[in-house]
Amino acid sequence: MIRHFLLLVLISLPLYAQEELNYPEVIYGPENIHASWVSHPDILGGEDRVVLFRNTFKVDNTSADFIINISADNHYFLYVNGKLVTHGPQLSDIQHYKYETLNLKNYLEKGENILAVKVINFGKRRFLGMQSIFTSLMVNGVTINAEQLNTTGKQGAWVCAIDDSYKANEVVWRGDKEKSIVGGFYANNPTDIIDLNAYPTGWELLDYNDTNWQKTEFFENASSMGGSIAYLLEPRNLPLLSWDEEQIGSIVKSSKSITTKFPVSDELKIPANTKTTFLIDQQYVTNGFPELLFSKGKNASIRIKYAENLFGPNNEKGDRNNLEGKQLLGYYDLIISNGKDAQKFIPNWMRTFRFIEFEIETKVQPLVLNSFKNYRSRTTIPSVAQFTSDNELYNQIFDICKRTIDICTQDYFLSDAYYETMQYVGDTKIQALIWQAMSGNTEHTKNAIRQFDHSRDSDGNILGAYPLRSTFIYPTYSLVWVDMIADYYNVSGDKEFIHTYKDGIVNTLAGFEKNMNELNLVNKTPYRYFIDWYTGPNNGSGTATKNDGENSAVVSLHYVHALQNAAMLFKEIGDNQTSLVYQNRAEEIKKSVYDLCFDMETNIFAERPDKTIYDQHTNIMAILTDAIHESEQRALLDKILNDKDLLQATYYYRFYLFEAIKKVGAPELFDVALKPWEKMIEDNMTTTLERFESIEKPTRSEVHPWSASPAYFYFNYLAGIQSVKNDFEEVRIAPAFGKLKTIIGSLPTSKGTIEFKLNRTKNKLSAEITLPITMAGNLSWQGTEIPLKKGKNVYDIKNEIK
Template sequence: MRYILLVSLFLSFLEIHAQSELNFPDIQYGIEQIKANWVSHPDIQGGEDRVILFRNVFTVHNSDQDFIINISADNHYFLYVNGSFVTHGPQLGDMQHWKFESLNLKGLLKNGKNIIAVKVVNYGKKRFLGFQSLYTALMVNGVTENAKMLTTKGPDDGWKCVLDNSYKASEVHWRSPGENRIIGGFYANNPTDYITMKHHPKGWEQPEFDDSAWQKNSFYESTGSMGGSIAYLLEPRNLPLLTWEQEGVGTIVRSQNIGATSFPTSGNLRIPANIKASFLIDKKVVTSGFPELSFSGGKGASIKIRYAENLFGPKKEKGDRNQIEGKELIGYFDHVLSDGSPGQQFLPTWMRTFRFIQLDIETGPSELVLDRLQNYRSRTTLASTATFTSDNGTYNEIFAICKRTVDLCTQDYFLSDAYYETMQYIGDTKVHALIWQALSGSLAHTENALRQFHHSRDAEGNLLGAYPLRSTFIFPTYSLIWVDMVADHYALTGDTTIIEKYKAGIAHTLNGFEKNMKSNHLVDRTRYRYFVDWYQNPDNGGGTATKNGGENSAVVSLHYAHALMNAANLFEAAGDTHQAAQFADRANEIKGAVYELCYDSDRKLFAERPDKSVYDQHTNIMAILTDAIAPSEQKSLLNSILQDKSLLQATYYYRFYLFEAIKKVGVPELFDLAQQPWEKMVADHMTTTLERFESTTKPTRSEVHPWSASPAYFYLTYLAGIQSKENNFEEIRIAPVFGILQTIEGSMPTTKGTIHFNLKRSEGRLFAEIVLPENIKGEIIWNGTTETLRPGRHQYELNQ
């Protein structure tokens, strides 16, 4: 009984304190009731790296009533109520679609005096490339009558603020003179933190803090005027809040000058005065979140907290990720200077990604005590519950690392990677979205990405390669892939409203791309860069096979044909048969030209361009997917490109399309050969998936890259064969192919419920146990034999 009581109290605590986004999945509190202004600190100049702390002390007469607010900030905020962390945001958007959160603070408040505190961070000129920004500003709007006292107006409202002078943005150098903090180039994530604790208002978020010396805030701008806004056009958050889940950071595996210790798993760690100490922590798996360090004493001590996905050897090689001897940590770091007081805390202003954390400490004349180090894991609260187990341990490990990668990188948008860029790219998202849908059963993130990419459109129909974004990255091939993403959505749901929503945009993008075509029906150079894959060859064009700007590229031309084919199907479904026919005819014209100009009848392969100087897997893969070669010849072509090592190889990203080709042609016996690069990841004890193949001239960069996680998708949808047949799993088909596997067991969530499966093949027969939700109907297919599936748990035996 005591145990039951404790569990009940714990669940009650979670129910009271856990927050959810009130406008997800349906909008309840829109922009029409927002009466707040944007406010700032009177001494803020503009886009400099700054932290503003805001407080509002107010009285609640009935804490049982709903207490609903809207909140947003530029660049980012952290919200506390009565000293407890609530959430951080806003969801990433752009100036025309600036997000705000809607929260019910009931359960966090008490009768009488209460305090709401908000930390607003501007990361400065080197902020994350996904951040659009005008000013360091906060907006809080009281929705319910009892919350209107919190509405930000300007100097006459109840808010006070102060500049937190302890904070300075610390640029992560990767191309400037001097020591670089990262390996591999191109860092587009936020700067890290340089914190001088003696300037930090300790306990500022707590109710008992004395804010009498703080200033009144200043009016920045209204939330709406003249049919829009002079500052930000607000709209409700359309995805759930992020998690804030406590987890350990690992154990110490290497140290200098600290002696024996159980820190950080238990106890504290005492660092003597006047020494340099260092220790390396291994989490064993890559994770992300906000690592919090609590410490005391050590006045003037320097603490550098370094984060990395992996360690590097003497020649910057990686190798076995579990091998730490002779390797060093090279990565970004936060730098904290202690003020000597007890109970100091450091929490990064932005998410950190790591498997390894290294603390480098230099103490002054007094002892430093590290009290606690823990991580607050932050990612979408939508559940990723799919499971997969087979008779092959390597496959099981591959599924695990793919799933962990996708889970880490599904935040309030789809991250391209968790460490270096954290941007939402179209080509990456095409793959990421399909995997996430299979792991979670949710389309919410996909629909958000489709809409955000659509917002990035320029006058010529190009979409920005990544969005939201404050820069101009345009890869014309990615604009085409957005069309493919719309087609993926329709293929799954059968919902023509998605076509109507983006029909004009699809036509605009395709008509714009048509201007890139030459009279021979192959692509020309453009002012922008085509991106196909990270090729590995001496003449690598940085996304294309050679440095000719993609001129006459067969694979890029076929990507255009692929998008045209998808558009033809979409417009046909929408009833626009005339435009559908035009798209289909143009696709056939391009495919015919590619075959005529680039097919090598002697080698029975497609060349990457008409001069037949370059051959790659990519062109041949896309030739299969577009039927640029007759279906009767596709199996032979697929076998050839997997055996011919002279071809430029498809890396992890483009093997998604290779797996699609294997599935289309129906040759599961080739699947294992195609996924061999992932076996190397498992052998190297990776816990997430790489961005690209290792190279002797350039080490791989990102180790948490969802575009490389596609095996998890195909394990469920191809090897186990679970596919939606109609209306997003209203009707399904289970047609397992196994590949080299003999048994497959797992579960796949859908909007209609979770499908559980246990599949075994033996001597040409299929033995299956399927648990089917009541509102799903379907069939199971094996070697031409079909049997109707029944709701609930049932066993099936199908003969050859």
């Protein structure tokens, strides 16, 4: 594997550069929205349709700000004078429906201009995270000159047409039809079937003839009764997504001889009456909106298939760089050519891929593929953390972790980039911490915590994923939401944040308490206590047992963990009475777990009192909650890491394993816990897997942020950099190293970037640390504490070996 494959061919497109005006502070709130939601007269509601909207308007002064609010259901692309401005809205729910606020002045010309919007409804199989009421558009002029763009449905210049070229292509993963994907559950959007014979080419341009288009029809007011008849609008609270040009890799396999270097350079000509297949290898997994430009080829079919990996005869994956005997199995777009020059296809939703396969069948006219490139989609908050060590394997693991986190941080946290793309609580707890290390920014974290808070039901359950149009409830994830608030407070020191969510914490913990039985262990619930993707005969679909988690020690200890965090949070805001109630309840449950589940013969915890199931997870959580005395924790950790008969913690739960290693101060065990990631590097993976390979649960998602936790602990534990006051106003650096001897890197924070170079030889530490001018801190090494000054610090510390 080539080191530093993060250096990609990316070209920023200043032509499309645009900023969200309400980020980071709200300037244009919903109180000034006077427009209405509009639609096409022939739209019924939830069917898969694309509606095109146009408004031709005049501008006299191109130097004046021209500010609008815009939103749509399900998704929109905004063009001004043929140029793409952005797409949206930011993912949220009906009660907090987002709108973007944009200044369009740099796109305008004196005289006539055209604002064009494509609105897509993905239909009944739309993304499970996408809430919807009706296919509709809202545009509101903020500045006086932009009020002419207000959508009303009653008058004005807005016209619309249904794009009959589009049909949603369901990604089949269940039922009797042939499956489109390997691995089961798919919650992402359908893909596209586009017949360009029916496409109104040039509809987004000023000179397009729209005289036959219809006037828009009123759907609902955006502001009446607070907007409560339809969507409750609120401003976007994260920056717009990137639209960066990324070169797509070369053809590596084809059914016919291909001599050109398409798509890296040159065109590719496909003769008439020909079937052609070719495979492109991007060399690394990426995501975005691939753009195909092509010409001629009347009625030719172009099927573009996307996948993170290739599959062998038995759906095995193996070395991702070994293509022999493997095939691409994945979702696809299908385009029918209209035979004209300069045709363009860009999918209506983000695609994720390392491999792309074209299946082309031409008719009587040859087809010319002119170019193929990707517009990469990410949050535009910079991800700039760097890490290098003397161990190349660790460096490569960092690279694949960072790429995974970057791909999956859009305008919310994606659980994975291909199959589901939902924002799950358990996944997000881990991803948020890693993203904060990569960017030094907590806005995505705060957004996720707030959205999860919106999901709470009448029993106090936080939905397992949110935003959501379904009902996924994992009671353990409700507890993790409390843990997320504690994580954020531990970094930020923001007590107002605790006050914002204290009532929610009380409600959630009271709801979970109803699950507890007379043994002080958990009862069965109608829902699933997800813990990890266990493998082996006791796989319980995410729990360690097949008895629906009844009397589960690890679930009970997760409740303890949340109670302990809640006790800390309430103590911090001076509510000592509530804090004591939570702490006492945590102690009761810990004692019961120890008395009922600790096996005196093996000196490890069983997963339940009948002592028939033993796993690493229960013992990890026992260490993290002090369910076993601190003096015995190291021995317990050694034992569970060396006992292969225990149900093993997979990638997700190894976050908690790393936390336990850090808690007991055993950096030499970090490398043991890291072993599963070595297999990813061996197999030339460029992003991180969802779960361990097994017969029961073969690997599925290959871009899964919960598996990227090593990158967080590289900074937080091995380099030992931690905030101790007010989001890095004060920092403590206590290197642990593990098996490493040299650690070099940079860690962005809200107070600036910490640059560090750490080297150890036996009992000596050489440290070169540069702190931002707004930061103070201490360097700690084997009992020696040294104050760090602002700017550059150089120290050599030598302690006697005892």
